[in-house]
Amino acid sequence: MLKQKLDQKQVQKLILAPALQQAIKLLPLTNLELIEIIDAELAENPLLEEVPSGEPPGSTEIAIEMPVAEPNQDEESIIGEIEAEAKKLDSEDDTLWEEVLAHYLDDSPDQLDQEPKEIPPLENVLSQGPSLWDHLHWQASLTFFSEEEKAIATHIIGNINEDGYLLTPVEEIAADLGVEVEKVEALRQKIKSFDPIGSGSLNLKEMMLAQMEYLGINNEITRKIIEDYLPLLEKANYEELARELKISLAELKKHLEVLRQLDPAPGRKYSQEKVMYIVPDIIVTKEGDDYQIILNNEGLPKLRISNSYRQIMASSSRLNPEAYAYLKEKMKRALWFLKSLNQRERTVYRVAKAIIRRQKDFLERGIEYLRPLTLSEIAEEVGVHESTVGRVVANKYIQTPRGVFSLKYFFHKSLSGQNGEEISSLRIKEKIKKLIEGEDPNNPLSDIDLCAILARENIKIARRTVAKYRKKLQIPPSHVRKRKFLMERKK
Numbered sequence: 001m002l003k004q005k006l007d008q009k010q011v012q013k014l015i016l017a018p019a020l021q022q023a024i025k026l027l028p029l030t031n032l033e034l035i036e037i038i039d040a041e042l043a044e045n046p047l048l049e050e051v052p053s054g055e056p057p058g059s060t061e062i063a064i065e066m067p068v069a070e071p072n073q074d075e076e077s078i079i080g081e082i083e084a085e086a087k088k089l090d091s092e093d094d095t096l097w098e099e100v101l102a103h104y105l106d107d108s109p110d111q112l113d114q115e116p117k118e119i120p121p122l123e124n125v126l127s128q129g130p131s132l133w134d135h136l137h138w139q140a141s142l143t144f145f146s147e148e149e150k151a152i153a154t155h156i157i158g159n160i161n162e163d164g165y166l167l168t169p170v171e172e173i174a175a176d177l178g179v180e181v182e183k184v185e186a187l188r189q190k191i192k193s194f195d196p197i198g199s200g201s202l203n204l205k206e207m208m209l210a211q212m213e214y215l216g217i218n219n220e221i222t223r224k225i226i227e228d229y230l231p232l233l234e235k236a237n238y239e240e241l242a243r244e245l246k247i248s249l250a251e252l253k254k255h256l257e258v259l260r261q262l263d264p265a266p267g268r269k270y271s272q273e274k275v276m277y278i279v280p281d282i283i284v285t286k287e288g289d290d291y292q293i294i295l296n297n298e299g300l301p302k303l304r305i306s307n308s309y310r311q312i313m314a315s316s317s318r319l320n321p322e323a324y325a326y327l328k329e330k331m332k333r334a335l336w337f338l339k340s341l342n343q344r345e346r347t348v349y350r351v352a353k354a355i356i357r358r359q360k361d362f363l364e365r366g367i368e369y370l371r372p373l374t375l376s377e378i379a380e381e382v383g384v385h386e387s388t389v390g391r392v393v394a395n396k397y398i399q400t401p402r403g404v405f406s407l408k409y410f411f412h413k414s415l416s417g418q419n420g421e422e423i424s425s426l427r428i429k430e431k432i433k434k435l436i437e438g439e440d441p442n443n444p445l446s447d448i449d450l451c452a453i454l455a456r457e458n459i460k461i462a463r464r465t466v467a468k469y470r471k472k473l474q475i476p477p478s479h480v481r482k483r484k485f486l487m488e489r490k491k
């Protein structure tokens with residue numbers, strides 16, 4: 001039998017305060033994303049307002065302070081300050097809010113007085129071009145007119161990947177639509193003649209043959225290479241390929257020049273990917289023997305508590321209790337937001353400073369001196385949790401005298417040298433790349449050769465590790481590099 005009853009029990013829960021939630025939310029944001037958050041907060045909270053461009057700082061401005069080197073202070077203590085101030089606003093003594101405001105509206109030397117910066121003009125703003133699928137659907141609408149043909153064409157085009165290949169077998173499409181396989185195949189052949197040529201091909205061989213036909217290339221040997229010898233071509237095994245075709249290497253080279261006119265992934269020219277213009281979040285400059293860190297707040301609005309609403313709040317405490325309660329709640333939210341912004345700036349600054357301190361040799365001498373570094377090392381130095389450092393380095397870039405880098409660039413696992421020193425994996429990759437660039441093309445370095453050279457330089461790693469790094473650098477094996485070089489030398 002079911003019956004209702006009341007029970008009491010004690011449990012411990014970890015509850016994130018609103019300010020802590022907000023601080024965590026703001027940490028991984030880029031400047032552009034942060035601007036959107038600030039604009040949304042300005043629209044929602046009447047007590048916050050943006051300082052007009054060019055207006056000198058007044059006694060009521062709350063600017064985002066540039067962090068300075070301070071003793072390590074963790075998030076909990078920062079949030080404690082915010083909550084303490086919020087509790088003051090909840091106090092029965094309404095006169096205490098003036099004291100709280102005075103702390104933030106104080107025109108003290110701590111406030112950063114920066115010249116307003118103009119946002120650079122937007123350039124190269126173009127409308128988005130059609131995707132591969134949009135382009136194919138447009139051509140299909142001008143080619144197929146019956147409802148059945150339109151449905152089949154739509155299904156085929158929907159299963160074409162961004163390179164232009166049909167991912168689903170014709171038989172499966174026919175079964176899904178309940179039509180004959182021959183109908184689906186006939187429409188697929190028509191779609192292959194659409195721009196880009198070969199769209200809807202099932203494999204590389206079919207794609208290249210479709211383009212050959214369109215370009216009017218009727219050479220039988222070139223066609224035979226595509227139909228029968230693509231595996232040898234992919235391995236750059238030119239000598240065996242020439243033997244199979246019973247032609248010289250010089251003649252084979254002519255056919256390979258023809259094949260280079262064909263595009264194995266024609267759909268990529270309709271890719272929606274665009275060049276990403278990076279705006280660094282942190283700027284590092286060298287002054288004397290030290291490096292100065294500046295947070296790039298260009299474009300970020302300066303915020304302040306609205307003086308008008310502050311006066312309304314003062315007069316409404318007795319005349320209109322409801323308005324006062326509303327404004328007091330918005331005041332708490334504004335204080336939380338401003339403190340969270342300040343905490344974000346301070347944390348980013350401290351993490352960046354710790355990274356630069358660890359990687360000073362890299363800035364001075366180059367990649368050969370890049371030190372291995374982990375999130376936990378920086379977290380321990382800064383006095384925050386490892387996940388906080390992970391949020392800080394996400395999606396952020398730093399401009400240094402050696403170029404612009406992602407903050408993640410400085411974090412790499414270490415490998416031990418023969419003398420016990422730690423070596424960055426990125427440094428080893430760069431070493432492998434330079435060794436291959438300087439090799440004798442007639443006698444390229446194998447993975448075993450690279451292992452031996454690195455060992456002589458006190459870098460002891462396994463051959464399979466060298467092979468893994470070489471593949472990540474998109475460098476083919478030594479025998480493939482040699483074959484390609486010998487073919488290039490043929491007249």
